[in-house]
Amino acid sequence: MKFLWRLFLGFLMFFGGISFAKEEVIVDVLGREVKVNLPAKRIALGFYYTDYLAVGGVKALDNVVGFSKSVWTDWTPASWEVYSKKLPQLHRLEDFGEVEVGTFSIEKVLSLKPDLLILANWQYQVLELDLEPIEKAGIPIVVLDYNRELVPLHIASTMILGKITGENKRAEELAKFYEDIANKVASRIAKANLPKPRIYIEFGNKGPNEYGFTYGKDMWGSLIDLAGGDNIAAPFVEKWAPINPEQIIVSNPDVIMITGRETELEKNKESMVMGIGISNQEALRRLNAYKKRAGWKSLNAISNNRLYGLYMGASRTLADAAMIEYIAKALYPTLFEDIDPIQTYIDYHKKYLPIVPEGTFGIRASQ
Known part of the structure; x- marks a missing residue:
């Protein structure tokens, strides 16, 4: 009898140390019901790397077997450099290619034998007709969307990541952080009941x-809406595209913002640069050059010194809560005197991510 009891206890100890996968249904941002064995142990990650880390923590990286590498290394190389130094295991992840440049490889994804593929909505829209082999292999595909910059989609994407990584409480905390900032900004603007300032990004x-992309109902365009601005591009641009330079003159924006990233630092000496490792002096030099555009001297934004630079890499992520604050403060400076958006951005990294970025993330042009 004692032998049987010891044997029973042995079974309990053995199986008690094993985490069994449980099939659950995840409703992704497209409303698709996807059956996923959780916790997922072999994840192919298409995008939103820092959001995945913010929700799941550094340990969640152990469950990633591959990613779309150049979306990180080529789009924001300075970010990749600081993260990969801090997390050298990133170098060991397999690369399955990038959607926009046509290198995404279905075969590579299949070779990794993932138990889950996570894609951004924009990636899924491009790849949808090519994903059949992955679906036939029984690999579930979950779609997230931080690109639209809509609060419900940010919250849904975050809660999905919480479910995938087993960090539901942390996901709830992050979702509340984002929602609270958006609500606070909206509430102050609503109470003030001021005319909406016109803005061009x-x-x-x-x-x-040369005129670059501006934004309608997507990315920075959506952030403008959350910050209470009148987006002069909205009537002319659905998602992102340049608009006629003459239209900017006619619309006469009260605020102009030029976004930049680190990628162009050496590629183009005149392009706007912002971000990790970018000096305030270099960013200002490049931003001030925009004042000299034909016809811009007479614009309200230029004559009233309301020309700003923003970090492109601080969009399409939970961290862009700070960009809602930044745009709102530029539009309604007296309503947000007590808010420091760049400190919000830094504090977010200190609390939720393994690195604290150093560089230039928001600036105002010289007078």
């Missing part, structure tokens, strides 16, 4: 001599 990767 442009991706400055082409420099002041």
